[in-house]
Amino acid sequence: MSASSSHRPALLLAAALITSLALPGCAAPEDASSAEAGGGAAEKPHGYVEGADEMPEAQLHLTGIDRSGAATLVDLLDETSVSLGSVDAPSSVSTDGRFVFASSAETGTLTVLDSGAWTVDHQDHVHYYSAQPRRAGTVTEQGEAVVEGGPSLTGVWFGDSGVALLLDSEALGRGEIVETARLESSPHTGMVVPFSDGALATVAGSDGLASGVRAIDRDGEAIEGLEAECAELAGSITTNVGVVFGCADGALLATSTGDGGIGSAVDFEKIPYPQAVDATDRATDFDNRRGRPIVAAVSGDRGAWLLDTRARRWSFLPTEVPLARVVAASDSDDHTVALARDGRVLLLDPSTGAAVAATEPLAATSLADPALAAGVTLQLDADRVYLNAPAEGVVYELDYGDGLRVARTLTVGAEPAFLAETGR
């Protein structure tokens, strides 16, 4: 950023016009409207997004949703808060860093809320955006939806009815639900994960579980020969390296080996566990700092798994207390943050699993309440981790770089039963 670039958003908008006007010859210089219309998307400067402002830093926000479905959006930079209206009483809430996906198992309705804050990582540089928050739309099928968001497609899986949907992510950003594909299969515990310009969808096995994945294109057409086995598949996560699925014998990692789209080159490889692992101790609920190659998952009552998707390596961290959640923060400073089932947040030594820092039991009451426990979550970004304690009606902002100090205690609606951080 330069001193002059604090005015960048406005300049970028102006630039789109200037670009067209400044080109002599082809377009009549005085005819601004035709130059603009003729320009189309290709005329926009790098990073330009219709209806959004480009910002100098990450626009971090929290969305809290109470048990009745009232959603509140809080700006973490200035602590202002707005209502996002109401969704069907949720049974699960997740986010891709921009959209908040609130699913109601009871009504079968998935509501997509656009927080209006997101980050686009171009690997060597990053764009931060801010737009008007709004409800993007709803989809109603049966039971709970598992949602995996991606830059071009968003995968929605209704396991009770076996319906897989691919939604156009750009359309979601415009406040529209546009299905590019709709597939039906045997009901099972699964998911459909955006990958390259298509997706990876789970394949039904026995006992209501998935036995593997197959590649589909944007329209839902299966891509011949692109499938892989993954026994008793459970859990998935996307990193900058690829997409991970949890299998009975380890992790299945799908990576893209070309830039010709999903049809051209997908590589599947298995990262086996270092030893045989009991079903209850397998890694299934993976979590990371968005995009980071190291992911973490709870291992039964024993501790946590770390999977380095770049090095293709598992490591096991035994912990003194059973964990409820665990998230790997980065691959450079080795922070692994866990929520113990006793309600304390722990900072784990990445080689021994020992707690090098611990908070008070901030979420003890919430985790002890069966009506609240499922929604308690750790939401982690580059600097802070957020823990919702709905029983106390607060969200804790913890500084994991400083011994899990409570930096702020935030109000995110009356009862943040579910929590999602966006803008990251």
Add this chain to the structure above:
Amino acid sequence: MRVIRAAHVSVGLALSATLLTITGCAQASGPSDRPLVVVSTNILGDVVDEIVGDEAEVLVLMQRGADPHSFEISAMEAARIQDADLIVSNGLGLEEGLEKNLDAATDAGVRSITAGELIEPLEYSSGDAAGAPDPHFWTDPERMVEVVAGIAAELEKTDGVDASAIASNVASYTAQLDELDTEMTAAFAAIPEERRQLVTNHHVFGYLAARYDFTVIGAVIPGGTTLAAPSASDLDDLVSAIEKAQVSTIFADSSQPDRLVQVLADEASIDVYVVALYTESLGEPGGGAGTYLQMMRSNTELIATGLSP
């Protein structure tokens, strides 16, 4: 990181350029019949404008206020590059988003010149890019003098350009660059040697530091949520840099400079000014960085004022 090659005029150039012009603009009242010089960045665009005067049309691809590392161009502009008589780029890996277009044009035989190849580049000394050439040569005005001479030599070879007019423009602009250098030397000499330290998150001042004997101390500037309730660890990097340099001004982009000043005072008992410099892009005409010369003078004044006792 690829370096853009300089290419020479090919026999086919005139023909292919003509065809493109006809296809693109058959009915147009006609672009000027002056030669077309396409320049990638707006800093070089301003400099080339000064050298060219009325001898050619100058098309600058990068808008004012844009980021040279990430800007991209439209299909229409990409087509215009193919029509150019000369392409001027910064090179040394600066214009990442443009490399494909520039390569395509030089492959098609359009003559090009890369400013970074006209100077002795410095290398980044630290960070992820350590060892790679630093493309931000323009913070040293004497290197810009070398670049001006090199570009002028290419321009003079261009058909339809009056070489004597270029030579006269170059003489006049080089004199202004030399004057700028004299001013900067005097302004910085007034700063005691031990205070010539730039604590900064700007990454473009390596050449300025080398020429005028500054030390650059890179620092992470806390922002966003870390400024809301900062800890010692959030401020560690910056505080140790400030304490090491013992400066009263740091040069940094910050979304909340006032808050940063307050946090440093409250948490670390450090009183500093936070000043943003102009770095990689010109601003609007008439502002502090409307031209290359203005940008350099603004920065000189900000640095000299900030570091004076």
